[in-house]
Amino acid sequence: MKKVLFILGELSDDDIDWLVETGSREEIPAGTVLIHEGQAVNTLYVLLDGTLVVSTAALGGKEIAKLSSGDVVGEMSFIDDRPPSATVRALDEALVLSIPRLELAQKLYQDVGFGSRFYRALAILLSNRLRGTVQQLGYSRDKSQEEEEAAAEAKAPSNVAIAEVRFDWLLRRLRSGEIS
Numbered sequence: 001m002k003k004v005l006f007i008l009g010e011l012s013d014d015d016i017d018w019l020v021e022t023g024s025r026e027e028i029p030a031g032t033v034l035i036h037e038g039q040a041v042n043t044l045y046v047l048l049d050g051t052l053v054v055s056t057a058a059l060g061g062k063e064i065a066k067l068s069s070g071d072v073v074g075e076m077s078f079i080d081d082r083p084p085s086a087t088v089r090a091l092d093e094a095l096v097l098s099i100p101r102l103e104l105a106q107k108l109y110q111d112v113g114f115g116s117r118f119y120r121a122l123a124i125l126l127s128n129r130l131r132g133t134v135q136q137l138g139y140s141r142d143k144s145q146e147e148e149e150a151a152a153e154a155k156a157p158s159n160v161a162i163a164e165v166r167f168d169w170l171l172r173r174l175r176s177g178e179i180s
């Protein structure tokens with residue numbers, strides 16, 4: 001599932017309008033580093049098109065993940081205000097929605113409803129990522145755990161459908177250049 005759906009499914013249409021109006025559409029050339037490991041991040045990114053690669057110095061710069069349309073980047077440093085633990089670079093030309101950290105922090109402080117929805121969305125996103133990491137690490141799971149997870153996915157919140165519509169709408173707006 002596209003990670004941005006966790007966010008778009010929790011936010012209201014007005015919240016999304018604010019993100020689009022506050023953020024900027026950026027075309028990122030192949031090879032450009034968006035996030036440098038260990039250096040402060042001043043932007044939250046939503047990857048709209050293209051591929052980003054994640055690497056870490058601890059593994060000798062080895063690629064540890066590829067990100068695609070719908071992935072969110074910079075959210076961990078936004079939450080805990082620590083430098084990123086990995087570098088993120090555009091593998092090919094990419095299109096992102098860049099949301100300035102300072103403006104987002106001000107909005108979260110001033111609009112309690114937005115803040116509640118936004119942080120809930122990030123909590124869901126990070127919880128999902130952690131579950132995926134645990135699964136990738138190969139911790140054994142029995143059949144009943146797999147059945148429980150399948151049942152939980154089948155009961156996915158109805159907001160996933162609306163999130164998909166919102167993401168398509170967001171892509172159309174940003175690709176058409178409606179937002180600078």
